[in-house]
Amino acid sequence: MLIGELGAFGSLIYTFLSRIAANLSQVPYSLEATQYEFKLPRLSIQDGATFDFIVVGAGSAGAVVASRLSELPECRVLLLEAGAEPPLLSVVPGLLALLARSEYDWNYFTVNDGYSSQGQIGGSIPYNRGKMIGGSSSNNYMMYVRGNPEDYNSWADAGFEGWDWDTVLPYFKKSENLQVSDVMQNRTLTDYHNTRGPLKVSRPEHERTQETKLEALLQSLSEIGIETLEDYNGPEQLGASKNYFTISNDRVPIRYGTAQAYIVPAKKRKNLVILKNALATKILIDSTKTAIGVEVEVNGKRNTFYASKEVIASAGAVDTPKLLVASGVGAAADLAALGIDVVSDLPVGKDLQDHLFIPVVLSGATDIGTALPVVDLRTIGFPTLNGFFALNGTGRPDLQIIPFYMDMASPFFAFACANTFNFNDDICSSLINANQKSELFAILLVLLHPKSRGEIKIRSLNSAPEIYTGYFSNAEDFDTVTAGIRRILNLTKTEYFKGFNSEVARAILPACDGLEYLSDEYWECYALQTGTTLYHPAGTCAMGRVVDAELKVLGVDRLRVVDASVFPSMPSGNTNAPTIMVAERASDLIKEQYYGNQNIVTVQ
Template sequence: MEAISQAVSSFTKVQNILNMLTYLNLAAYLWPQPANMNIKGGESFDFLIVGGGTAGCIVASNLAQMNVSVLVIEAGCQPTIDTEIAGLFPFLKNRNFDWNFTTVEDSTKKYHRGGVTEVEQGKVLGGSSILNYMIYGTGNCKDYKDWANITNDSSWTYDNIFPLIKRTEKVIDSRILQSSDVAYHGTQGKIALKKYHSSTNNGFYDSYKEMGYKVVNDINVKNPLGFTPAYFTISDSIRQSTAYGFIRPEKDNPNLKVMYRSLVTKVLFDDNKRAIGVEVLTNDRKTITLYANKEVIVTAGPFKSPQLLMLSGIGPQDHLESNNIEVISNIPVGQNLQDHPTNVIIHKLGVVQPVSPRDPHQFPVNVMDGRVAINKCQNYADYQVLSGVITNSTLFLEICLYTFTFTDEVCARIVEQTSNHQLHFITHRLLYPESRGEVRLNSTNPEDSPVIDPKYYTNENDLERHAEYIEHYNKIVDTSYYKSLNASFVDPKLESCDGLEVGSKAYWKCYTIGMSTTLHDYVGTCAMGSVVDSKLRVNGVKNLRVADSSVIPQIIGSSVQGAVMVIAQKISDLLQEEYGL
């Protein structure tokens, strides 16, 4: 366990140094200055935006350019220098940029610290685009067709959504720019996208070809399946958060104001169920009321958005009444929670490499993105693989202990079997789970964390499929490249799998549950079709909309960051059209 102690000590020292930089707030001049002192209770703005997160920053920026007054009410702080340096992302967790939520205990988290999942949810201007792993995806044609069918609104089909994707993206990868694939991306948007091309991964691509998969320049509408270098929201070593791309250019726009460290505790309605404003707990612990001339836009994320709606009287009647909350609209807020169940797989490579100093300006792993369909006639993936080579135990332990929060014992057992060897670190994601979780109120105190229950694998079909897909992928160990390295699967020796033959179907099912984790793609808790309509208006009330990952009715076949940006662009267009802006 000495390696564990050293990794913990090293990680803690770096976090302590970064916390000191946070207190200095050296980057404050780059962002809109706090409007807290200048805003008094009773003031009104054309639009109140609740939560300056991934979506909220885009909506605020777009509206502020339309000559209307916009107030963003953000519970967190301004981004600090360390949040922008791409390679420092592992050190942002469990700090004041994060709500630090956890899920309820369940059997899939037996081998995680505390028996729960530590949920990453941004509490900072830029939201989770400040905290996430910067891996970008927008889904596929099937995903948006499903949304259009659910909402009975063809404006959500891929052909109609693509202009919004193009408006957002700024692909800077030279290989894409010089290929026909550039037609499927934007090049003039505000979120820069790049790939890390590395010869280190060539052998893995050879293995994928040997397994019958395509290796492609880009995964897009033309090529929805195959393996390719992953897209990252990174440019010149700087994280491309929506705060960086959309808010920073508007920091001096007089139409845009931002209140920091201020929590919206309730949406207020008149007798006609029209949202007229919000109640805010300010940074100096005062409660004030602010009013919206036009609309209140909730962009607080998949956990805080449903929590706020329920505290405001919008949600399941029985749950609200059990908390003595007057019901304004009886709709299934908090239901339909979805995520991509994710498994960690470790392969030991027969390669020893000296440890090189980490470059904080670079993402620490050259990630490959693979989308695989079991049915060869299918044009969308059943599972996604995000993987890369880890060259030393220290980096592995940081990822194992802190990014994925596995227990010391699990991480130590893997290190014992792989000491001084490179690892192929694989996250294997079930893209279309059938299980549905929920978010509930823990209390009527808006500062309390909501109850988050993802209910992973509660639909038995999810477990059957994911175990099958993991077994399917693990055949890579039989390829020529793997054999040339004398590479092998690393069994973490989970106690619950004792006595099961490694590689058997029973073993893979046990493994799937035990090594389950998440990449934090939470969606669905204020879903289109049940909680909001296709124009993102909350059902049963007026002048209130939601626009973040919570409105996604069915999870998409990739990371959700790009889709959230699309939703933000969509609501911006809807508001512009409705109000003639």
């Protein structure tokens, strides 16, 4: 969207972007040097070349698998990525909002179903997916959340051996380089963390006034039963604390996606070939139903590369289904509609799961004056917390809360409402007007275990996948969300919020006008209108339906899927860290199968 198209919000957004530009010269970064680390060696690969493994997609999973396999000198790996190196917008944490709908994004939009998310511009959600080395780990909001032990125990209980919590925890630790001294000095927490892995994790500090707001918010959450935690990635997840991010805590804080963590250290290995701007269009499967290679478009030319051991699809929960369908792996009816012969009849693209969130915005103090704060490029641009609660008070969380604080008359809020969250003019104008009168506390309420399901449909191999979210297609999700909203509204009764007579910032929602304001029916309507994605698609090639417990595609030899599409159910939180964990474990499964377990190194 162009600034000029934002109407009344244009000047505020222009001010915000101008502030960013004005502060680039003040960043304590050697930006050119930082970007240079991502420059890949120039190479020339002959059409028809053979490797041991071909990994399709250099994102949160593929970069990990390629890096780990290439640790073995005898293992020759080709890593294919449709995009290029991450730009500076990716490296600097505070610029991440400018990556959406750029050349580094696949620029997908969901299909307007005429039912859910009608508060989005055009009823269609921008479904940001990273198109660069690091994939979506290079354009996400960098939140590091592992989930709940019961998430993974439920996978094992469903028959997927080796995915229980005790087995996967060492793989979370294997990837982690925690740079939070308070946590590592706490003896009850050290067994849950590692300081020697490739993925740097930290808790960036905010400006002191903002830190004070977060501390007050933590106290208020504790008053409504969401207790303050030191570490939601430790022995207890229920509660709230300051956020973990995949941002380095070094002199120069930078994003630590899988590009920085896994590719930079590995890119000069002679047995790892990384081919950028290379779009894989088809996996080659022979008459014995064995994957033997990949067709790839590079600079407008079709090339074929062969794998002597395996092809590993790591294109993500949206694009891996398209690649499999193009290769004859999918539901027979879907393949027939495309004129593709069936290799393996599997429900590829079905049962899309996603974390949707509903914004609950509360007013704050009104006597602080307006503010145009300098954008702190070392953080994600705004101060935030992370919390989890179960409706029955115990066990695995049902809902996640991501509260963040906005200064009064915040230009960032104007930008985020229309650009990042894609809400329509009615919603944005009403919330921006509220922000003109007071500071705001925007609480994103995340439905962690939705019963609703969507689908990735492939209508044509020459067009983008069609994304049907399926939000609220199961009415039970309304009950969970409404109960969660009721819990959050209790914040207005806490000591801190009562001090300035906090109330809900009312959004303009014509579809809900006939309902009693703040009734359960109103909140159901509100959730249906405003519910949108946290960009966590998963489950479209799930274990037990498309792949087995070792992530091998059912009915096809030497073909494996390693990305969030294999999740049989959703973890309780952001999906980047679990995806990296899956890739770490998959790498060991592959090493053990082909090279023996003497090459496996885990952190206990």
